[in-house]
Amino acid sequence: MKDLYFITSNKGKYKEVANKLIEADFKVIQKNLGYPEVQANSLEDVVNFGVSYILERFHKPFIIEDAGIFIKNLNDFPGVYSADVFYKIGCKGILKLLDGIKKDRGACFKSVIAYVNSDKQIHVFAGECFGHIGFEEVGDNGFGYDPVFIPKCENKTFAEMTVDEKNRFSHRGNSLDRLLGFIKE
Numbered sequence: 001m002k003d004l005y006f007i008t009s010n011k012g013k014y015k016e017v018a019n020k021l022i023e024a025d026f027k028v029i030q031k032n033l034g035y036p037e038v039q040a041n042s043l044e045d046v047v048n049f050g051v052s053y054i055l056e057r058f059h060k061p062f063i064i065e066d067a068g069i070f071i072k073n074l075n076d077f078p079g080v081y082s083a084d085v086f087y088k089i090g091c092k093g094i095l096k097l098l099d100g101i102k103k104d105r106g107a108c109f110k111s112v113i114a115y116v117n118s119d120k121q122i123h124v125f126a127g128e129c130f131g132h133i134g135f136e137e138v139g140d141n142g143f144g145y146d147p148v149f150i151p152k153c154e155n156k157t158f159a160e161m162t163v164d165e166k167n168r169f170s171h172r173g174n175s176l177d178r179l180l181g182f183i184k185e
């Protein structure tokens, strides 16, 4: 098994990534190193800035990920601000913002992962998951906006799924599949 560090403060993200990368014989180790998350217009920019900061301070293969939920009816809000918005208003606040909206509740989760190998080469992979925001919080699993997000063609929220199941549908599962495809090449 090869060690791969996942620089993140988020235990939920770590569980999902570790569960998926074991397929490629990676032992994922969570490292809460902390890196500045710049105010940027895209998840890619946040990740690229994070990589350059970490590369100067950490010298083993690692990955980082930036993710967010983009809600159509709110002009893609909270998007790159998802972490702050979750901290300030949570799922309840999002449900309130969509109060009275019956049909147009489409949303997309996006994930961008940067993988830095032992030669310090940087590879970036993106993934997304379309779905909609439910009318109430349902489920106890997962983290963040999971209780209000229902992926397309499903009738349960991410918070009602196991890690395995969520990884099959999710933005993170999708970007990790692309990373796995690259690693296996």
Ligand code: ITT
Pocket (backbone or CB within 6 Å): 007, 008, 009, 010, 013, 037, 065, 066, 067, 068, 069, 082, 083, 086, 142, 143, 144, 145, 146, 158, 170, 172
């Ligand atoms: P890092 O240390 O890895 O940056 P973080 O929690 O700050 O951890 P992000 O910057 O990627 O992670 O923040 C995105 C926020 O969007 C996150 O805090 C959640 O509230 C939400 N989010 C991201 N992916 C999610 C998922 O799979 N399910 C539910 N909410 C998610």
